[in-house]
């Protein structure tokens with residue numbers, strides 16, 4: 001029998017090589033206890049969480065928990081069915097109502113994850129002999145949506161309005177086109193110049209979809225995302241988002257004012273052919289979304305902590321992926337895989353969890369330690385983190401290597 | 405624009421040289437993933453350069469069928485016609 005997993009031997013060896021003596025596995029973290037949005041016990045150790053996407057700290061919000069508990073008791077643990085059959089409860093309806101209110105749109109569709117929302121929307125909107133035009137740094141779920149559908153896929157250079165223009169110009173003017181953008185790109189934490197990109201897409205009669213996974217809750221007047229802050233809401237046809245970040249639970253969605261939007265429930269396979277979210281989850285999401293509408297204090301605290309971390313790391317000599325804090329993701333540039341793992345390991349041993357990212361998840365062979373900030377982080381926690389970053393750099397010789 | 409296959413092929417070789425980190429001998433049958441060990445991101449960036457060189461569209465969904473340098477040259481030759 002051929003070992004079908006033999007094709008991964010190279011990766012198995014690489015991963016084993018990563019775990020040189022004394023280095024912890026960056027992909028094997030278990031949280032034994034979760035003390036709140038910003039702290040957990042990992043291997044018995046009190047750890048500050050700085051890599052969670054829990055931007056608005058809603059996971060332990062008392063109103064969110066209460067809504068979930070009530071739905072769990074009243075509607076049970078799960079729906080055991082598809083949204084289009086037996087899997088739409090009053091809770092799902094109310095969650096979509098909350099989304100419509102939050103985004104000011106006439107339609108909202110809740111998927112089981114954000115990954116599935118992108119998979120479904122991208123593969124369904126653009127069909128044969130039509131085009132998807134996507135940013136080179138797009139999230140895996142967008143690339144996978146392209147792979148699943150039948151459209152021709154055209155990729156433009158990351159955040160380059162000029163490159164998008166050039167590629168749109170080469171396409172047949174009459175062909176259907178879907179331009180897919182993200183508000184925040186989660187690897188480097190940079191934001192898209194949506195004003196320019198959306199204007200170019202519209203000048204070429206393209207439909208525009210923006211993924212606001214990492215912008216919901218704290219960009220724009222209503223917290224709708226970077227597209228709202230950029231003032232292009234009227235020209236964005238579909239917004240995709242997730243409950244797994246600012247909302248603080250799990251699930252994905254698409255909102256739109258398109259008059260024919262509802263038909264997507266029947267033709268979008270990642271929506272139709274999977275079980276709907278448990279009622280407790282959508283009840284948590286609805287409660288959280290309604291609170292995020294008015295979360296001005298949290299937004300202010302999130303941005304203040306982000307500036308503190310970004311400025312502090314820069315002052316300590318770390319190289320960051322963005323010159324200024326553009327989003328609630330602060331990415332620290334690392335020289336190579338080995339140093340990244342040693343830095344990451346030193347930090348976790350000191351009680352700081354950050355995300356380690358490497359190619360192909362990252363663009364252009366970049367190695368990163370990614371920090372994501374939570375509105376519930378205190379100034380004291382950020383100071384502690386900054387001190388530990390310096391200690392970890394000293395312990396691993398990061399700056400010595402960088403200077404060589 | 406009419407450009408013969410040989411000219412296209414030699415220009416493609418020039419575009420590949422800078423990313424030929426392993427220093428593989430480049431020929432018609434050289435494969436991107438196998439021989440050159442290029443990852444998918446690098447291949448997609450190369451495609452962007454090829455598109456710009458000839459002002460053409462090479463959709464990413466074509467890539468699984470383009471394993472060798474010769475196959476890319478054929479595809480470009482067809483697209484520039």
Ligand SMILES: Cc1ncc(COP(=O)(O)O)c(C=O)c1O
Nearest residue numbers: 113114115139186213242244251
């Ligand atoms: C840009 C982007 N889109 C979509 C997703 C998928 O979200 P979810 O975790 O809900 O599947 C993510 C998160 O991984 C993301 O970063």
